Structures are given as structure tokens and as C-alpha cells.
Amino acid sequence: MEFSSLRTWHRPLVVFAGAMVFWAAGSAVGLFLDDRMLVGAPIWAKPFKFSVSFVGYALSLAWMISLLGRARPRLHRPAWWAGTVVVATSVMEMALITLQTFRGRQMHFNHTTPLDSELYNAMALTVVVLWTATLVIAVLLFRAPLADRATTWAIRISAVLALAGAGLGFLMTQPTPEQRAAAGDGEAPLVGAHSVGVPDGGPGMPLTGWSTTGGDLRIPHFVGMHAMQLLPLFVLVLAALAARYARLREERVRLRVTLVAGGTYAAVVALLTWQALRGQPLTSPDATTLGAGALVLAAAGLGTLLALRPGRRPALVTAA
Template structure:
């Protein structure tokens, strides 16, 4: 994936072709960068799993290998179609294009099932501590949900359904909702600025895999300066609050996209929901920071432990 990132970056610099309103090498570049972040995170999680539950080391290794192989096959198809000047996703223009897309769709399903297996393994293991255990579990579940949103994009739009009835459907599926793919988009990401875009929630959910564990890393880094964060119970509570807020934002982004609404032009309902999430998250964080005394009895002495 690192090599493909470099190749795609060179392609962006020297190849001026445009496909569906974006530089033709933009898709493999974004996918490769995403996998560069994704693969080491899964490798780290599997290393924790292997130490915590040795019996799951081998099944975890196989599941991780499936993720790596499926990711590589998907990137080969995407890059190959770029070289041909063709769309990789949703493309049924020719039998060969359709075969490649169907292969990629099957590959994505296999990848998702392997991710599901890893998530189930993680729920069977107690890792370094409870906060780490739940940060990893929640990150894996959010990534599963985000990846699963990709299946919504494979559904035919009403216009494509009508075209299929007349035998003229060449593209089946879309990133955008309410507008055609390839319209005005945000810088770098290309996310639609005129309609809903399912790629936003897809991206946000998948990278919960990194962001929730990184949130715990931040808490641990701040612990020497803030006494309450040294309490493992507080760390666990804050991780669960962060995961819950993340899941709520993921649901909001999905809802916004399905209503055909651009990310940068939220309506009153979207803003109200976002405000509710913010207030609930702040209240839950405040409650999580409150610690209760724990009485420890031993050798006829009692000690009150409070943060």
C-alpha cells in the first residue's frame, strides 16, 4: 500500500486524465493511504490478541492474512482500471468491466467477514487492561459499521433502475444521493457539495479503528498532568463515552447523506441532532470524570482511595 501510494501520487502529478469529475489517480491514492493506516492498526490489534489469548493467535493470523490479501486484490483491480481509463466501482459497461466489479464486490464482502471474525476474536480476549480492551473492541465495531455502509453505495439509484428496465444501465450504484456522481466536490476528498455523499460516513466509520484507541493514548499521555485521568475506571468510562459519541456522529452522517444533504450545508434537523450529541457527550464526559471512593480492606486496615 505504501508503494501504491507513491505510484498514485506520481500518477496525480503526471497524468492529467479526469474520470467522473476527479483526477483519475485520486481514487487509488485515497484507497492506498487509507489502507496504509488500516493495516498496521489491525496488525497491532492482532498482536494484542495473540498475547492475551494464545489459542486465537493462529485464527487471528489467518483472518489478518485474508484482510491483507483482499485489500491487495481490490487495489489491483482499482489500479488496473485506472490504467485502462475505466471506472472500477459500479461499472457494467462491458462484460469484462462487470466481471472486475463483481470480483471486487465479492472481495469486499470477504474482507468484511474477515474483519467481523477479528472483532469477534477481540470480544473473546481481555487485553492489557479494561480501557484498552474496550477501546480496541469499540474501534473494531465502528470500523465494521463504517465498512458495511459501503454496501449502500452498491444499490441502484431510481434513475439506474429505470435504465435497467430498458436494458441501458451501464452504471449501477453511486456514492452520491440526490445528485449524480462527479458533480462539484470538496477539495482533496471530492465529497459532494450539492447532494448527500455516503463516502463521508463510510470514511468516518472505518477510521474509528484508529481514532478510538488513539483517544485512549491521549488520555494516558495526559494522565501525569491530570490526576483523575490516572484512574483506570475514568479512562474506561471516557473511552465508552467517546465510542458512543462517535457512533452517534456516524449515524448522523449516514442520515444526512441518505437525505441528499451535503456535509457543508446542514439543515435545522441536522444541526439540532448534532447539538444534542454534543450536549449528551459533554454531560456523559462530566459524569465519567466523577470518581467514587473505593474501600479496600486488608490486614485489619481500611484505606479510602479517591481521585
């Protein structure tokens, strides 16, 4: 797995990631100094979490685009422009979220006033453009071998999973049954929710705020999007272990293990989505969810064993 010099990475994305580090630091200060609460969480929690998430997202894309530029230079230009669009839309999204934080207003799903509605619609548009630009990069990543086969497929699978995870955010924009009823009465200040089966702002997990009383679509959304960091990191660990375990020195073995990991990751995202849509908290899985999780683990274990099996040795030919 190769990491080229940071200077060769997509510069706008790298600069944006650096800006998000400072944005996260400023939001952390807000968490300590501003005691306002919004939808059951400290008001500066949202810009803090978004800025931290954007650091990993931007650096991952910057690295992937650099690999694409070395593998297939003619694809670098469209990927560079798509990455720049990601930066522009991400800056707009963070600016809108921070503006609403200063105003003490909810950003997501908020149609309480005309201004709140316009700001939310503008943010939703940036998300759509960002997702589309990431899709362009993902398609280009399938056009060329980026490094060794394990790394190449880890990047490709993680890009697809990140798109799927980001796409799950669109499920949150659907009105809840209570909101549909309110809309029928002519009042719908909020349209959409993070939680399923319970109102947003109820009891939540520490730091993340994920609901502990109902389903929460932010969980598969988060896990899916961060495949872009975790799967390449997994391949990096495999490469490190190859120094100790001879079997992992075979490229085809690392590729097979990587494909198993990618399939398992996709199954986990699907399981978390199914659990959330059933209105079930991550912390209180029922027997059905536990059974499905056990099947995923069993399949992952069996797949790993098969991936590590020794290859067939060519038969020796002896002279008659």
C-alpha cells in the same frame, strides 16, 4: 496502552502496509503526470486514497492481532489467518482498482462492458471476503482482555464501528431512481452511486471529492472505518494526560471516558449516514441536522462530566 515491537505484529499486514506506502507514492506521481479525469476527479485519486487508507487499516489490525496473541495465544492462530485473508483480498482489490485506472475506466458500479462488469464483480467479492475476515478478528477481540480496560474497550468498539463503516459501502451498490428507470428501458451501464440525490462526479470537497451538492455515503463509510485509528489514539492521549491530571490516573475513569467517546463516535457515524441518505451535503447541514448534532455534543459533554466524577470513597469505620 501498550505498543509491542513492530516485529511481533502480524507480518503480512505490516508488509502490506509498507507496500501501500509505495503504492500511494506511485499514485501521487500519477496525479502529477496524468491529467486524465474520471467521474469529476483526477483519475489517480482513487488508488491514492485507497492505498493511504489501507496503510492505517492494516497497521491497526496488525497491532490488534499482536495484542490478542499475547493475551490469549490459542486465539492468535485464527486471528493470524483472518488477517492474512485481509491482506490477500486487499491486494486483489488494489490491483483491480489500479488496473481500471490504467485503462481509464470507472471501477465502482461499472457494468458498461462485460469486462468492466466482471472486474467490478470481482472487486465486490474481495470486499465481502475482507469484511468477513475483519468480522472474525472483531469477534476474537471480544474473547480476551487485550491490555488495560480502556484500551481493550477502545479496540473492541473501534473494530465494531469499522465493520459498520465498511458495511455502509453496501448501501452505495443500490441502484438510484434514475438507474432503475434506465434498467426498465434495458440500459443500466452503472448500478450504484456514492452520492445521494445528485449524480456522481459533481462539485466536491477538495482532496476527498465528497459531494457539496448532495448526500455522500463515502463520508460515514470513511469515518466509521477509521475508528480503528482514532479511538485507540484517543486512549493514548488519555494516558498521556494522566501524568498531568490525577483523575485520569484511575483506570475506571479512563474506561468511562473511553466508553463515552465510543458512544459519541457511533452517534456521529449514525448522524452522518442519516444526513447522507437525506441527500444533504456535509457542508450544508439544515436545522434538523444541526439540532441532532447539538444533541450529540450535549450528550457527549454530559457523559464526559459524569465519567470524570469522583468515585465514592469508602466510609471510615471508627472503633466504638
